[in-house]
Amino acid sequence: MAFRRTRGVVALLLAAGCGLGAQALVPPAGLPSEMPAEFKVASGSWDHARREVMIPMRDGVKLRTIILVPKGAKDAPILLTRTPYNAAEQTGHAASPHLGAVLQGYDNVADLIVEGGYIRVVQDIRGKYGSEGDYVMNRPLRGPLNASSVDHSTDTWDTIDWLVKHLPESNGRVGILGISYDGFLPLMALVDPHPALKAVVPMNPMVDGWRGDDWFHHGAFRAQNLSYIYEQQATRANEARWWTGYHDDYDLFLQAGSTGALAASRGMDQLGFWRKLTEHPAYDAFWQQQAMDQVLARRGPLKVPTLLVHSLYDAEDIYGALAVWKALKPKDAAGGLHLAMGPWNHGGEIGDGSGLGPLKFGQDTGLHFRREILKPFLDQHLKGAGQADLPPVSAFETGTNTWRKLPAWPVAGEGTTTRATPFYLEAGLKVATTAPRAGDAPFEEYVSNPAKPVPFRARPIQAVGYDAAHTWSQWLTDDQREASGRTDVLAFVSEPLTAPLRIAGEPVANLVASTSGTDSDWVVKVIDVYPDEVAGQPQLGGYQLMVSADIFRGRYRESAEAPRALKPNEPLVYRFALPAAHHVFLPGHRVMVQVQSTWFPLYDRNPQTFVPNIFFAQPGDYRPATQRIYHTPGQASCVELPVVK
Template sequence: MKMLRSLLTVLALAGGAALAADPPAYPGLPSETPESVTPATDSFDYEKRVVQIPMRDGVKLSTVILIPKGAHDAPILLTRTPYNAAELTSHNESSHLAALIQGYDHAADVIVEGGYIRVVQDIRGKYESEGDYVLTRPFRGPLNPTPVDHATDTWDTIDWLVKNLPESNGRVGIIGISYDGFLSLAALVDPHPALKAAVPMNPMVDGWRGDDWFHHGAFRQQGMGYVYEQVVTRKNEAKWFSSHYDDYDTFLQAGSAGELGRRRGLGQSGYWRKLLAHPGYDDFWQQQAMDKLLAARPLTVPTLLVHSLWDAEDIYGAPAVYKALTARADSAPLVRMAMGPWVHGGAIGDGSFIGAIKFRSDTAWEFRQQVLKPFLDEHLRGIKPARPLARVTAYETGTGRWLGLDGWPRGCTAGCRIQPTPLALQPGGALTLGGAPRGGDAGFDEYVSDPAKPVPYRQRPIRPMGYDEAKGLTWPRWLVDDQREASGRTDVLVYTSEVLTRAVKIAGEPVARLVASTSGTDSDWVVKLIDVYPDEVPAQPALGGYQLMVSGDIFRGRYRESWSQPKALKPGEPLAYSFSLPNANHVFLPGHRIMVQVQSSWFPLYDRNPQTFVPSIFDARPQDYRVATQRVYRRSVVELPVVVAE
């Protein structure tokens, strides 16, 4: 045995000695990757320059510049973005500028045809730009003690561009959608003299009144993933993870939005902490509302606001800015607005349909060619349009036609006016236009609202807020979903008119004027105005009986008396609620019917109201969520902005 151990030891030592010896030398293969590469771009019809533009505080912002080959006296079209300028300008690698930017740029066809110098810039703190990131950074003042904001950054950027691009004519326009639309509005605050045109498309304007974060106090919790991904890393590397295929289950299992945020580590996001701290309409929101900020100073830059009638994200913003600016005599002449039958950002895509709803033409292409192009041509290229643009270019849904209007709300070019007209809720689920409610003060309809079974805002399974139809991520078009799913529930009140024998045109904001009670101490109220198609539509069979939401919104009851100071509701007491629904420009056609639906949850887009008053619904505990009996009294009406002949 000892001999065997000795032999093994000798063999092991010999093997170790062999391993310790220098390995045999083999000739290496030279690397096939050069130390640096110079792209061969001689055949390209554009030149790309990537520069770091210094701001007044020394921070440098990464900026991608695309210049058409041979450009001279070319206008500049700028977009400032938190969404990665390098990626946005290299989506399709191509030697042709049209192909390079097609499919994701704000108006690729108009940009290429107009010979614009295209500039896309990372805002401070995002991607390749220096500095600290603050989501929708407030302007200098009480909420921002620094000397810089998006207005100063835009001013410094434009100043650099006009001094360092000899190919330009010194005229700059700014264009952007959503967050980029907010940044386009920011450029109008103390603008650079070279800024000659602004096109804010679907801009974020007021995060509490009716854009991204709240609607009348109800929190839009499906946006929590955005707050995480957009804020916690510079390049959006951290991802909001999924735990269920159906978002309904994700949010219901967590309980409150605050609890889900805690479980997901959302407290690392500075903006999330601000949302938790400001659930009411306090100075934090009011001092950032872009319509209020712009109304406080004269507008000096021609501005084209672009609004989508079925915008799932920023349906409040553009019309609010239009209203604020046109209220000033010194600003009104410079403002134009286009309203189209689109989803969020739909003006740059295919505007011939939204889901099952088809239009007679590509409405987005018509807008780009007949409104956007003449607007930019006039102010950036000095080319006068064949005829002046209307103050408001509005698509009339229902009839499918464009109208050139002299203001908004306005139902026709001449010979008409807006007549506020009540849609009265009647016994038996009836609905009458222009008539008085029947049933007296005591008449009501009721339903049971159970927080354990909230009303889905669309048919389940509900997928996250994605933009990929092939993967079932159809978030942008949920506002045109068929509402029959909701109308069949016992916790949704449904009121329907007789079949219309004449057309009913509305233009403007419908107003929900509810008289309602709850057995709880807090409650949400959702009101939806719906166009019910005929039972059969031979040309489009899928639209037979379709319930198309024309306008709808939610109101959190605790803010009935004050948007900034929540107050418990008195159980069982009929209380008045009045709130505006989003703008519509629609004709209910003969053969159709008008419907109103009323419910107390729209889940999981909006967080559940526990129906028990708590200081902050973000902190609601499981025992706070209680069943409530809801009564809607027949003194309630939905006031329609009906267009009538003079």
């Protein structure tokens, strides 16, 4: 009853208004926003001006572009990066009034930008983050694969045209640079370059997604890239996150079965690029027409000075930069094409290059690149700062840890030649430069079981990641001893070297091999085996360091375009190039060649039974197979090393 009396008193007070008036108790219809319609940053103390604009393309689509202009800039060159990875994030690394701090992080060329007085421009490509339009992975050029009126070449042209007309602080000279996908986009700028484009720097660019960059290597699919495809294509701003209930990616991919089954379990059939991948597992016109080295080779002489940047330990795009170099150098009559090659992981040239994994280089190779190679190149072509003293090729030599100025690549230096030298795989798991002899055992063999594939690194295998907690970017420098001790890996090894062995170029695998199945993968690794004890670095005692390694899918032995089943138990020749190396095997070291048939889960498993499409192989298709590597006088397996003489 007390509760009821209280309610009555309240009712009387409200009725009387308690002397306040009834109107005062009626809440307003709405509260006005406390935020201004547009907040204007009080940036008077900043050392730069930040402008965000929507630049119109020729089809009416507008691309979000962030422009950072140094305070007091006059006749300043423009340095442009186009990206699918969020321009706002790349230009907002710190709550600071200083341009260097704002750019620091992803953009570790910040020191060159600030010191050089560059206007920094970063743009979201169409369909990503703040830009309008539709996103297509590595949007092809206008033509058979792109019926629209626009591509990355036209978008770059339109962007540069707008910039030079609307930035009064600029000198009208534009350079474009970027890494990976951002490195593929400068290559697109070379297709039909704007007259104001004066310097192009593709770093670790995506070039050919089937032969050796992100999606396939010689036809074997890079399965761990599923997470990238998922996050990059599911939403405009990468909000959808790949998930896993496993601590070890090996378990995740193995339990799923085929790569197609795992993708289906994540709903990836909704993604246009994933559907294209599964529809084009062979090197058909879809891949051939997008290969940027061939696209540029067909365009005629190089029109814009270009600095290609390649990383010797690139876990994503170890093929592309050197493929473009080979395609364009014969057309470079003006000498505008340069190559820089360092001991970096993917994009490592803009970070601390003092070491990678267990390797120490005795210097900051990344700083050397930025100060001694990149800066002079940009200064010459964007600021008119005189002729840069750059050789055609600046290449770091691992093993001796030495920078070399070279007249060409893979020619190793003045007065030297590079000769393909066979290192034979011989009986007793030996490596030698002498050919096999009659009477030796004809082959070595192992059983490859898809149910127990060879892990590509020590387990548990982390998912692909780029923060401090992940070591994905270092795996090419992992110790290979765990693999060499497995029964399904053959490890051929030489005697200790008595003199330095210098190589410069692409090793070539020449396997004479058979399988009891009807399809097979072949993995070949060239390895530098350290002495059992290493003074000053005991952790490198007996270390097995990969110098070059790759995989080849057997069904493409006769034709990359038309896969064919293998004839069981018949010795066949498999010849394929491995990634380029610039390395010296020191005295006391040994040369090892490892051969195996799985490299998991970096690459999807070959069922070892020929099926029309491995993406959709069924559980019963995966079968063990007996693999043989032959080493007789008529069937000699070897790896040709590009030995410098």
